[in-house]
Structures are given as structure tokens and as C-alpha cells.
Amino acid sequence: MAPSASSMQERKLVLVVGGTGKTGRRVAERLAARGIPIRIGSRSANPAFDWEDPSGWAAALDGAGAVYITYYPDLAAPGAPEAVRALVGQALAQGVRRLVLLSGRGEEEAQRAEQVLQASGADWTIVRASWFSQNFSESVLLEGVLAGEIVLPADEIGEPFIDAGDIADVVVAALTEDGHVGQIYEVTGPRLLTFAEATAEIARATGRPVRYTRVPAEDFAAALAEQGSPAEVTELLLYLFTTVLDGRNASLANGVQRALGRVPKDFADYARDTAASGVWAG
Numbered sequence: 230m231a232p233s234a235s236s237m238q239e240r241k242l243v244l245v246v247g248g249t250g251k252t253g254r255r256v257a258e259r260l261a262a263r264g265i266p267i268r269i270g271s272r273s274a275n276p277a278f279d280w281e282d283p284s285g286w287a288a289a290l291d292g293a294g295a296v297y298i299t300y301y302p303d304l305a306a307p308g309a310p311e312a313v314r315a316l317v318g319q320a321l322a323q324g325v326r327r328l329v330l331l332s333g334r335g336e337e338e339a340q341r342a343e344q345v346l347q348a349s350g351a352d353w354t355i356v357r358a359s360w361f362s363q364n365f366s367e368s369v370l371l372e373g374v375l376a377g378e379i380v381l382p383a384d385e386i387g388e389p390f391i392d393a394g395d396i397a398d399v400v401v402a403a404l405t406e407d408g409h410v411g412q413i414y415e416v417t418g419p420r421l422l423t424f425a426e427a428t429a430e431i432a433r434a435t436g437r438p439v440r441y442t443r444v445p446a447e448d449f450a451a452a453l454a455e456q457g458s459p460a461e462v463t464e465l466l467l468y469l470f471t472t473v474l475d476g477r478n479a480s481l482a483n484g485v486q487r488a489l490g491r492v493p494k495d496f497a498d499y500a501r502d503t504a505a506s507g508v509w510a511g
Contacts (some may be wrong), residue, residue, distance in 0.1 A: 241294025242295035243404055245271035245327075246316075248302060251363045252331060255397035256297055256404075265405065268272060268293065280312055281453040283476035286319045293406045295327035296320055303465055304332055304339035305473075313342040318348045325408075329398070329403045332357040333416060337476040343413070352410045356396060359417040359478055362499040363393045365431060366508050369466070377439050377509045379428050382446040383470050387421030387479045399488040414484035416494050421479060427496060435509050446471055 243260055247253040248269035274377065276288035278302060289338045290296070298316065300309050304310035310470050313330070316444055320328060333339040339357075346353045364370050365379075373379035405411040422430070428441035444452075445468055453463045487494040503509060 236359070242268055242292050243267045244270050244278075244289055244296045244495070246289075246297060247299035248274070249360055250301075250365050251393045252396045252400065253299055255393055256400050258395055259372050259401045260404070263405070264403075270296075283315055283319070286316060287323065290320055290323045290325055293320075293323075293325050293327070296325055296398055297329050297331070299331045300342065302462070303469070304342045305337075305468060306461070306465055309338065310341040310345055314349075315497040317346060317351060320348065321351060327352045327399050328371045328402065329354045329356065332352065333399070333473070334359045334417070334482075335397035335473050354409045354411070356399050356403065357413060357414045357415045357480075358396055359389050359391045359397075361389045361393050362494075362496055365427070366503045367393075371508070372444075373491060374428075374431055374435075374509055376438055377437070378442055379439070380426065380442045380444055380449070380452075381424060381470055382444055382445070382449040382467070383424045383474045385423045385425065386476050387423055388427075388472050389419070389421050389475065389478070389481050389486075389501075390427060390496050391415035391416050391418045392499050395485050395489075395493045400487060402488055409488065412488070416484035416488075416493065417478075417482045419481065419495050421481070424497055430497055430500045431504075431509070434497070434504040436450060436504075446447075450457040475506045 243265060245253050245257045245267055248257045249271050257267050257269060270289050272279045277285050278289040279285060300313060317328060328346060330346050332343050332355050334357050341356050365374055370379055396416055400412055425441040428439055432439040450463050451466055
């Protein structure tokens with residue numbers, strides 16, 4: 230019997246761009262656990278992958294059969310569609326056809342990068358994600374949780390926080406299985422939570438006070454400037470915490486269910502498991 234396309238795909242090396250990040254690390258771990266050879270795409274890897282230095286991309290792509298593409302710092306950043314176009318072109322030139330792109334839900338700028346992939350002729354899948362639950366434990370909001378106060382300009386708008394593990398499961402399926410080519414999976418958690426409600430869930434899970442404080446956008450920007458945040462980073466954060474959180478994403482999507490046939494992880498379960506890990510213990 231001839232091997233299936235999915236079994237043949239699983240034997241090929243997968244380049245995980247951003248393989249040390251929140252989703253990339255989990256994707257790499259899941260692939261490795263299945264015995265699939267991986268290459269981490271990061272500046273510290275060998276060969277190195279740097280979005281700002283295309284000269285190293287050919288070496289990173291060498292021998293790969295699929296690529297998971299995450300763009301740093303965000304697909305909404307200036308130049309992202311152009312960089313994605315260049316990487317996709319390099320991948321196709323080297324015979325890599327299966328490409329999975331992590332995109333942002335409700336980000337018009339990110340959709341321009343999606344269109345690059347869709348028009349490329351690759352065997353593409355797009356995973357369009359809502360806000361990561363892990364932003365509270367592995368990213369910009371961890372310091373606030375540890376300090377007992379999360380200070381943001383986000384309004385009381387519901388957001389369906391998605392667990393990074395669910396994103397990774399969808400990505401791995403798209404990289405290794407049949408049936409996902411040409412799909413856009415919009416992935417969210419199972420319910421809407423405001424940042425205040427999410428903070429309250431974390432407080433319950435940790436058993437200590439953690440409060441949410443909303444501040445005007447200009448005050449938030451001023452605080453970032455005082456901390457030495459580069460102007461472009463401040464601008465991106467303001468965009469994500471205000472424009473993207475204007476209510477456009479205050480609805481649930483079924484991408485996890487479509488891709489995996491199961492429901493996504495609830496934020497309360499994320500908070501419980503993260504509290505148990507000790508990362509919020511300070």
C-alpha cells in the first residue's frame with residue numbers, strides 16, 4: 230500500500246519560525262514528540278533565522294518540507310507583508326510547499342500578509358488567533374500579575390482568550406495531516422472575558438489580590454516611554470490594546486472545533502494550571 234500524503238509529510242523536516250516563542254515552542258515540542266524532525270527558526274539557532282537578514286533564510290529552509298511562520302513582533306507591524314512575501318518566495322523556490330501562517334484576529338494589516346500566502350500557490354493554512362491567554366504568564370502582562378495590578382488602556386470589551394496550546398495543536402495538524410490546505414482557522418476560546426474578568430479569574434486561581442485598572446491611552450503611552458520602550462513598540466501596543474480591542478473580536482469562532490474536533494480550553498482552566506505551575510508565585 231502506498232503511504233498517505235500525511236504520513237509522507239510527517240517524515241519531512243519542519244522549520245518552526247519563532248520556535249522559541251509562545252506558540253512556536255509548543256509546536257516544536259509537539260512535533261518532536263511525534264518523531265518529526267524540526268529546525269528552530271530563531272536568531273540564536275544554527276543556522277540562524279532573522280527576519281531582518283534574509284541572507285540566512287536559504288540555510289534555514291534547506292531540507293524542509295513544511296514551515297510554520299510567525300512574524301516578530303506582529304503581522305500588524307510595518308513591513309510584515311513584504312517580509313512574509315519574501316520568505317514564502319524563498320520557501321517555494323527551495324521546494325517547500327506546505328506553509329502555515331499564524332495571523333491576528335481582527336487585524337487588517339495581518340490580513341494583507343494572509344493574502345500574500347493565499348496568492349502564492351503554496352499549500353497554505355492560516356491560523357487566525359484571538360488574544361493569547363499566555364500573555365498573562367509568558368509576556369507583557371506577567372509583570373502586572375506579579376505586582377498585583379494590571380494597568381492597560383483596554384475598555385470593558387469581551388475578548389475570547391485562546392490558549393497557546395490549542396493554537397499549537399491546530400498548527401501541528403495543519404503541518405502534518407491531510408485536509409487542512411486552503412483553510413482559514415479562526416481560533417478563539419470558548420467564552421468572552423473582559424480584561425477585568427480575566428484578571429479576576431487569575432486572582433481566584435492564585436488566591437491573592439490582582440486587580441485590573443484601566444488608564445487613558447495617552448497615560449499608558451507615557452508610562453511606556455518612561456520605561457524606555459521604543460516608539461514603534463509603544464505604537465504597536467497601543468494599536469493592539471485599543472484599535473483591535475474595540476469590539477470587533479467580541480464574538481466566538483469555531484476554528485479549534487473545525488480543525489481538531491474538540492472544544493478549546495477555557496480561561497479558568499488555563500488560570501488554574503498556570504497558578505499550579507508557580508509562575509505567578511513571584
